[in-house]
Amino acid sequence: MRFDTDFLEERFHYFNHQIFNGKLSPIPFHINHGVSRAAYIRSLRIQTMRGAKYCKFQFHASDALDLPKSQLEDIILHEMIHYYILSHGIEDTSPHGQIFRKMMKSINESYKRHITISIRRDKTMNPQRGSDKKCCTAFLVTAEIENHGIGLTFCASTRVRNIHHALRTDHRLKNIQWYAYRGSSLYGLPRVRKPKLYNVTETLFSKIMENSTPLDPDTGWHQFLA
Numbered sequence: 001m002r003f004d005t006d007f008l009e010e011r012f013h014y015f016n017h018q019i020f021n022g023k024l025s026p027i028p029f030h031i032n033h034g035v036s037r038a039a040y041i042r043s044l045r046i047q048t049m050r051g052a053k054y055c056k057f058q059f060h061a062s063d064a065l066d067l068p069k070s071q072l073e074d075i076i077l078h079e080m081i082h083y084y085i086l087s088h089g090i091e092d093t094s095p096h097g098q099i100f101r102k103m104m105k106s107i108n109e110s111y112k113r114h115i116t117i118s119i120r121r122d123k124t125m126n127p128q129r130g131s132d133k134k135c136c137t138a139f140l141v142t143a144e145i146e147n148h149g150i151g152l153t154f155c156a157s158t159r160v161r162n163i164h165h166a167l168r169t170d171h172r173l174k175n176i177q178w179y180a181y182r183g184s185s186l187y188g189l190p191r192v193r194k195p196k197l198y199n200v201t202e203t204l205f206s207k208i209m210e211n212s213t214p215l216d217p218d219t220g221w222h223q224f225l226a
Contacts, residue, residue, distance in 0.1 A: 002064075008059060019077070023084070023088075028058050028059065029058075031060075031062070039078070041058070043057055065213065085099060116182075138154040141153055143176045152200065153197050158193075159193045163195045178215040
């Protein structure tokens with residue numbers, strides 16, 4: 001399932017009344033095709049002719065990722081927490097600070113949700129730095145290597161295009177497949193900036209695949225990988 005404006009509006013309205021007690025004002029929704037962020041709240045500072053200033057908020061979401069409905073809902077709730085904090089002028093210790101995490105924990109426990117903090121947007125959540133190990137996200141590519149089984153690598157988001165082209169021109173590789181990975185660890189593997197595939201055990205490969213969602217170049221990724 002992918003984000004679209006109808007789904008965003010319906011779920012926002014539902015969660016606003018179910019979880020946020022109707023305290024969030026209506027907000028414009030915009031769909032993009034980016035792959036670096038699943039969704040985000042944009043804050044625009046507006047100045048009137050009389051000199052008064054106010055914030056106008058927008059909800060942006062990408063249709064590049066095909067995820068289960070429950071994961072899309074958790075992403076929406078993540079951004080709604082941001083929107084609540086920003087629109088109510090609440091000062092937090094960081095973008096994902098104490099107040100954000102308190103609200104996230106409360107919603108997860110009260111409504112049995114699985115809201116997480118993205119590794120990309122909050123570097124303090126990087127499990128390789130020994131901090132909170134709740135979740136990390138990455139782009140993952142796998143390929144069949146001639147005479148060497150299947151190799152994989154986690155990729156820096158800014159290098160996906162170049163790595164994809166490099167792998168595609170390597171005659172030793174076939175069945176190249178990209179994934180969105182969400183898991184508790186990268187298992188000691190780096191996010192590469194140059195094309196390099198790693199052979200892993202079947203057990204580890206299965207664990208990684210359990211938390212990986214295929215990305216189809218023909219349904220949203222063609223602009224990114226073309």
